[in-house]
Amino acid sequence: MLKVYFTSVSRPLSGIFRSRQGATATEMALILPLLTSMLFGVFEFGTVVYAYSGMQFGANRVARTVSVNRMTSAQARTAVQNYVPAWARNDVTVLVSQSNPSDTNINLVNVQLSIAADKATPLPLLTRIAPWQLTSTVVMKQELPYVD
Structure with a gap:
């Protein structure tokens, strides 16, 4: 009698564990958050690297222009912001000194740009978790006055 009871209960339960219906949906539900966060992370990292590259290039170009006496320090602040991507242009801190x-x-021309990482990307999701600062510094020796 007891043996019949366990057999009648365990037989329907064993079918649940052997069934493969919904396995793909369950696996997708477990993997999808990881995949989307990795996708957003790659996108966000790419935009931060792009913004940093623009900052570095702009600082280098402006320091070179100031060092050959083609631009004043006041003009350099606005000129260097043109090299930074549009989404980060208003949030970058520019320091130009001699x-x-x-x-x-x-004379040494010093151009320093700084921005928070969550401001350097148009979609700040993962950079808000661990905030950090992007800083680009270029120092160039002033050359003799440029003559055409």
């Missing part, structure tokens, strides 16, 4: 502007033999 060590000794009166003596061209020892």
Whole structure:
């Protein structure tokens, strides 16, 4: 009698464990959040690297232009922002300084750009978890005045 009871209960339960219906949907439900977060992470990392590349290129170009006396420090602040991507342009901090502007033999032009990583991407999802700062610094020695 007891043996018949366990057999009648265990037979329908064994069918549940052997059934493969819905296995794909369950696996997709478990994997999909990981895949989407990886996709957004790659996109976000790419945009942060793109913004940093623009910052570095802009700082280098502007420091070179200031060092050959083609631009003043005041003009350099606005010029360097044109190299930064549009979504980060208003949030970047630009510092342009010269060590000794009166003596061209020892003057160093220093261009420093800084922005928070969550401001350097148009879709800040993962950069808000661990906030960090992007900083680009270029120092160039001033050259003799440029003559056409």
